[in-house]
């Protein structure tokens with residue numbers, strides 16, 4: 374099977390859905406943020422603080438190019454991984470790109486208790502999330518082969534929809 378790349382805003386449920394897809398359909402799970410943290414031996418927030426966002430974005434690009442050489446992966450992408458054009462191209466080449474959408478209010482409820490996302494530190498509110506999401510929407514839509522809504526839906530429902538739509542001829 375080709376790879377499945379899950380993209381979308383922070384807290385859209387990419388990691389949860391990728392885990393469930395990997396278990397249900399026998400795919401190998403890749404959590405981009407976690408893998409980058411392991412390779413660098415430091416947390417995302419530390420990478421941003423010490424080397425800046427551009428450095429982190431380069432790591433994402435290198436990693437996505439590597440993943441393009443593999444198959445049978447369920448990849449949970451970082452929320453900004455679809456921003457660079459070369460990243461969108463790398464995902465497209467090796468798999469199907471699925472945009473998980475969620476309302477800003479839903480996102481806020483999911484992310485508010487965490488301090489692991491440097492781009493939301495000091496801006497943990499619905500208005501900021503909503504503005505950032507508006508700015509990101511065009512790149513998510515440009516990257517996606519299909520969009521799946523996640524608000525108020527179970528992981529099971531989301532995964533079944535993803536799989537059914539990917540399997541359609």
Ligand code: S3P
Nearest residue numbers: 382383384406451452453490491
């Ligand atoms: C980011 C999203 C985060 C992480 C980093 C930057 C973004 O991943 O890659 O903090 O630019 O949206 P999650 O979407 O897994 O939180």
